[in-house]
Amino acid sequence: xxxxxxHPSTLSVQEGDSAVIKCTYSDSAxxxxxxxxxxxxxxxxxxxxxxxxxGEKKDQRIAVTLNKTAKHFSLHITxxxxxxxxxxxxxxxxxxxxxxxxxxxxVVVTP
Amino acid sequence: DADVTQTPRxxxxxxxxxxxxxxSQTKGHDRMYWYRQDPGxxxxxxxxxxxxxxxxxxEISDGYSVSRQAQAKFSLSLExxxxxxxxxxxxxxSDSGLFxxxxxxxxxxxxxxxx
Numbered sequence: 001x002x003x004x005x006x007h008p009s010t011l012s013v014q015e016g017d018s019a020v021i022k023c024t025y026s027d028s029a030x031x032x033x034x035x036x037x038x039x040x041x042x043x044x045x046x047x048x049x050x051x052x053x054x055g056e057k058k059d060q061r062i063a064v065t066l067n068k069t070a071k072h073f074s075l076h077i078t079x080x081x082x083x084x085x086x087x088x089x090x091x092x093x094x095x096x097x098x099x100x101x102x103x104x105x106x107v108v109v110t111p
Numbered sequence: 112d113a114d115v116t117q118t119p120r121x122x123x124x125x126x127x128x129x130x131x132x133x134x135s136q137t138k139g140h141d142r143m144y145w146y147r148q149d150p151g152x153x154x155x156x157x158x159x160x161x162x163x164x165x166x167x168x169x170e171i172s173d174g175y176s177v178s179r180q181a182q183a184k185f186s187l188s189l190e191x192x193x194x195x196x197x198x199x200x201x202x203x204x205s206d207s208g209l210f211x212x213x214x215x216x217x218x219x220x221x222x223x224x225x226x
């Protein structure tokens with residue numbers, strides 16, 4: 001089955017700096033890669049996703065890149081703000097609904 | 112997202128007890144999932160159901176069972192709870208309709224403590 005590894009497990013950044021979270025996956029048939037954000041005490045929510053026919057996708061301050069050859073994808077957050085502090089999960093799917101999640105990255109943005 | 116609800120929100124039980132966690136949704140989605148979240152382990156899939164007559168095991172189904180009573184309801188049972196089932200449990204839903212999107216919508220979670 002699919003295995004998703006996520007690094008780092010914790011990330012501390014200064015407000016205004018950029019944050020990068022990286023994930024690798026094992027199943028070459030995976031074609032859908034979402035990112036979920038979980039604020040403290042809240043439920044995970046989708047923030048951005050990418051499909052295997054696209055190399056990069058942006059939405060305001062967040063972007064995701066995908067390297068199918070190397071089987072890794074990354075989340076980039078620019079100009080970080082305190083409200084970006086949360087746990088971020090990457091996931092991979094073959095495109096039929098079942099997601100395999102990474103272990104999560106705790107991001108702390110310090111003012 | 113108020114469209115996916117879970118009851119109870121918190122539960123303390125003792126080893127060996129049977130408990131049921133319930134999930135309801137008003138989103139009209141046909142796909143439902145149960146996950147458990149443990150620190151450092153992410154979200155691990157316990158069971159999933161793509162329609163009322165479809166039930167599938169996830170990666171950690173041992174010790175758990177589920178029931179899909181209706182399209183909108185998906186229950187998770189722990190037949191005989193043990194302490195290492197202490198975790199945060201999430202229900203999630205997704206759609207498979209004409210404008211299929213794989214986005215999963217999570218409930219607020221149930222925090223379970225097994226003593």
